[in-house]
Amino acid sequence: MTDAQTPAGLLIDRVSKDLGGRTIVSDMQLEVHAGELTCLLGPSGCGKTTTLRMIGGFLQPDAGAILIDGSDISRLPPEKRPTAMVFQNYALWPHMTVFKNVSFGLRLRKLPKAEIRERVENVLELVGLTHHIHSYPARISGGEQQRVALARALVLEPKVLLLDEPLSNLDAKLRVRVREDIREIQQRIGITTIFVTHDQDEALSLSDRIAVMSGGRVEQYADPRTLYRHPATHFVASFVGAMNFYTGTLGGDGFRLAGGAQVPVDSLSSRTPGEYEIGVRPEDVTVSSNGDGGAEASVVREIQRGHYKELVLDVGGDEMRAFVAPDLPAVDRLRVRFSRGVLYRDGVLQEQSESPVAVR
Amino acid sequence: MVLPPVAVVAVFIGFPVGAAIAYTLGRAGGPNSTVALLAQRQHIVHHGVTTAAYREVLGNPHVRADLWATVWVTLVTIVVVVLLSWAIGLYLRLSDTRISRIVSALSVIPLFIPVVIASYAILTFYASQGFIKTLAYHLGWHSFPTLGYTLTAVAIGEIWVNVPFGVLMMSSGLNSVPNALIEAARDSGASLPRTVRSVLLPMNVIPTVIVATFTGIYVLGSFTVPYLTGPSAPNLMGVSMANFFSAFNQPQQAEVMAMIVFVLAVGIGTIYVWANVRASKRASITS
Ligand SMILES: Nc1ncnc2c1ncn2[C@@H]1O[C@H](COP(=O)(O)OP(=O)(O)OP(=O)(O)O)[C@@H](O)[C@H]1O
Ligand SMILES: [Mg+2]
Numbered sequence: 108m109t110d111a112q113t114p115a116g117l118l119i120d121r122v123s124k125d126l127g128g129r130t131i132v133s134d135m136q137l138e139v140h141a142g143e144l145t146c147l148l149g150p151s152g153c154g155k156t157t158t159l160r161m162i163g164g165f166l167q168p169d170a171g172a173i174l175i176d177g178s179d180i181s182r183l184p185p186e187k188r189p190t191a192m193v194f195q196n197y198a199l200w201p202h203m204t205v206f207k208n209v210s211f212g213l214r215l216r217k218l219p220k221a222e223i224r225e226r227v228e229n230v231l232e233l234v235g236l237t238h239h240i241h242s243y244p245a246r247i248s249g250g251e252q253q254r255v256a257l258a259r260a261l262v263l264e265p266k267v268l269l270l271d272e273p274l275s276n277l278d279a280k281l282r283v284r285v286r287e288d289i290r291e292i293q294q295r296i297g298i299t300t301i302f303v304t305h306d307q308d309e310a311l312s313l314s315d316r317i318a319v320m321s322g323g324r325v326e327q328y329a330d331p332r333t334l335y336r337h338p339a340t341h342f343v344a345s346f347v348g349a350m351n352f353y354t355g356t357l358g359g360d361g362f363r364l365a366g367g368a369q370v371p372v373d374s375l376s377s378r379t380p381g382e383y384e385i386g387v388r389p390e391d392v393t394v395s396s397n398g399d400g401g402a403e404a405s406v407v408r409e410i411q412r413g414h415y416k417e418l419v420l421d422v423g424g425d426e427m428r429a430f431v432a433p434d435l436p437a438v439d440r441l442r443v444r445f446s447r448g449v450l451y452r453d454g455v456l457q458e459q460s461e462s463p464v465a466v467r
Numbered sequence: 468m469v470l471p472p473v474a475v476v477a478v479f480i481g482f483p484v485g486a487a488i489a490y491t492l493g494r495a496g497g498p499n500s501t502v503a504l505l506a507q508r509q510h511i512v513h514h515g516v517t518t519a520a521y522r523e524v525l526g527n528p529h530v531r532a533d534l535w536a537t538v539w540v541t542l543v544t545i546v547v548v549v550l551l552s553w554a555i556g557l558y559l560r561l562s563d564t565r566i567s568r569i570v571s572a573l574s575v576i577p578l579f580i581p582v583v584i585a586s587y588a589i590l591t592f593y594a595s596q597g598f599i600k601t602l603a604y605h606l607g608w609h610s611f612p613t614l615g616y617t618l619t620a621v622a623i624g625e626i627w628v629n630v631p632f633g634v635l636m637m638s639s640g641l642n643s644v645p646n647a648l649i650e651a652a653r654d655s656g657a658s659l660p661r662t663v664r665s666v667l668l669p670m671n672v673i674p675t676v677i678v679a680t681f682t683g684i685y686v687l688g689s690f691t692v693p694y695l696t697g698p699s700a701p702n703l704m705g706v707s708m709a710n711f712f713s714a715f716n717q718p719q720q721a722e723v724m725a726m727i728v729f730v731l732a733v734g735i736g737t738i739y740v741w742a743n744v745r746a747s748k749r750a751s752i753t754s
Binding site for chain 1: 645647648650651652653654655656657658661665666669670
């Protein structure tokens with residue numbers, strides 16, 4: 108993944124970190140191109156914040172190096188690094204107005220007053236908060252505080268912007284809006300960004316690339332579509348999006364589930380017959396009520412999800428979830444097939460060729 | 468429901484204070500008649516009031532020396548206690564090591580040692596044959612001053628007694644500043660000293676004012692430390708008040724001195740109230 112020829116951007120080079128006698132980040136390798144937004148996605152405690160804090164300079168890596176635009180910054184204190192962090196709880200200074208908060212770093216750099224004012228006004232304009240320039244943080248809403256924190260980071264024109272779950276304190280609706288704002292601003296000024304989240308929706312909708320982490324390691328580093336369609340490990344497949352998993356045998360006429368049902372599969376990541384674990388997205392489970400091939404299934408439960416309907420099915424003793432059109436008439440018995448499946452052995456994706464192959 | 472507390476305050480504080488004020492202004496009747504019976508050098512009027520007792524006390528050069536000694540020791544103690552509390556509090560806030568935890572435990576120990584014992588310990592530590600002088604002597608510093616029975620010893624004692632409270636107060640104030648606020652300042656390019664000045668200091672004005680004012684009021688009214696470690700004269704007002712009251716049998720003059728100390732304490736108290744009002748005004752903005 109490393110490319111020594113393009114030093115621009117951020118390179119995390121074989122970084123490890125132990126804390127409290129445990130290895131929190133182990134031998135991490137990650138390259139973020141200049142101007143890209145990368146999400147660190149993973150369950151709680153997998154080392155996302157630790158990684159971010161090492162980039163920001165609040166923690167020293169035990170091994171490895173962190174490079175920005177080709178130069179090693181691992182030994183610099185936070186105030187000397189070309190990074191800016193947006194903290195999870197925004198960390199606005201309560202005794203300073205929005206203007207004072209945003210201008211703090213510029214005042215430290217002893218810029219002329221007029222220039223400070225201009226830059227603060229510009230960045231507040233960018234995040235749409237000019238009218239709150241003289242408010243105290245406690246007087247503005249959570250979403251606005253979040254944008255002040257973003258403005259405070261952006262005004263310093265850092266080379267790398269670090270965001271630690273910046274949206275987790277916002278309600279669902281605001282979260283979607285602010286994350287679109289962030290993405291829009293990030294693309295407009297083309298700043299290299301690391302965004303930490305444990306929300307897969309957030310990661311999938313924001314990122315150029317996503318690094319899925321687990322237990323201090325990067326499981327997969329890929330663009331959202333690849334991550335969703337070709338999850339490299341069982342962990343990634345189950346963490347990103349919903350997935351039905353079955354162990355069974357791939358044969359000439361489909362996939363035989365452990366419970367005995369034989370399900371035809373239209374497209375598979377590998378066609379070599381054998382024992383596998385198969386992962387099938389609920390939207391890749393095709394149901395039909397007129398039995399033209401396919402495994403028999405009975406409907407256990409129907410869940411209305413608004414723009415789609417979720418069916419919980421019983422296929423020969425195995426539970427299966429399928430997303431279907433919301434207006435599909437309710438029936439008790441159905442036939443199912445998989446329009447697409449991915450195969451795993453020992454938790455690792457078994458991929459045979461780029462072009463999907465049909466197995467009937 | 469308001470009545471019982473008000474009654475308690477009136478009976479146990481308001482009434483004695485009122486009687487004392489009347490006595491200092493020359494009114495020796497009513498509740499003051501018993502004390503006035505035996506007292507010497509009283510200034511008494513039967514109609515209106517007189518400031519004769521005040522004029523006498525403030526005109527007395529020994530009392531004036533005591534007053535300046537009190538102000539000096541109070542100011543020195545406030546400054547040193549605030550600085551020490553900040554230094555120790557900051558150290559405890561910013562470093563999390565075994566040593567810092569030991570320091571944190573040690574710094575509150577004086578809270579549990581009776582002031583009398585501590586005063587004697589300080590006295591012998593700095594006395595003419597005390598530890599410090601002996602040490603200085605052995606190191607070849609023969610002219611090292613004897614601090615026992617000086618105002619310096621009083622100040623050292625007052626500092627010793629007041630630092631634990633100061634450290635507790637400052638640590639809790641400093642600990643209530645979230646790490647992220649400090650890290651955000653570092654991230655913006657502030658050095659550690661600059662972070663202290665721009666974030667920790669402005670966010671801890673109230674604890675600082677509390678430490679300063681409470682220390683000041685404590686020293687103004689203190690007796691044990693100056694009585695045991697200080698010189699015969701000039702010494703703090705608490706000691707000379709006791710002398711005037713019992714040794715000289717001049718309770719009116721003693722009460723006049725108490726009034727003077729009271730006025731100084733009220734001055735300090737005003738700073739405390741002002742700081743709190745200012746903070747609560749801003750709290751309505753900031754939280
Ligand atoms: N100073 C520390 N000493 C010991 N263990 C620590 C320290 N800081 C973090 N850890 C541990 O390291 C692990 C990873 O922490 P980290 O904060 O990086 O997780 P995270 O991926 O950000 O999780 P979350 O999504 O919950 O924020 C956790 O198990 C945590 O308990
Ligand atoms: Mg975290």
